[in-house]
Amino acid sequence: MTIPATCVIGGVDTHKHTHYAAVIDEHGRLLGHQEFPAADHGYRQLLEWMHGHGPIDAIGVESTGSFGATLTRFLTKAGIRAVEVNRPNRLARRMDGKSDRLDAEQIARAVHGQTSTATPKAKSGSVEVIRTLRVTRASAVKSRTQAFNTLWGVMIGAPSPLRDDLVALTKRTLINRCLRLRPETEDSVVTGWRHRAAAPRWGQDRSA
Structure with a gap:
């Protein structure tokens, strides 16, 4: 990569509330x-500050899929070439210690030395909507599975009169049966189990 003499390269170490930038x-x-x-006003300040050092060839951004996602979209919309840089130079960090300034500088150097050249994903449009829906569904399925596994573990250790009646049921039938359980016995152990086996978390969604 041939960089014009007047061009500069930026690096941004991203965090939740602030971003630290360096220019080389x-x-x-x-x-x-x-x-x-x-935030938006901070991104504008960052870009103006970098422009003050010269024409920008590229800006390396850390964590473009999380804390740096919004900044990456801002830079791309502004016509700046953003480069994804995942890990600052570990040797430099061991030598000089952890610092946001050092990380931002190493991100810029990774772009300058072409050790990082990847173009960040856009994280927008229909593809991002589909990805978000898939992640949300996967999380919901995982939670339902965990809830049922908990219920099954409780049921296996239940008093015999209840366990024998439930153990052979299918998943949906077991859930529906547990939802209808009521503490109608004077046996404290059975009563406690009926409370625990009500299965409200899994059974609220009847679509599965």
């Missing part, structure tokens, strides 16, 4: 570093 020149010399709010 074509020779790898650090020109400046500064912290900005992780």
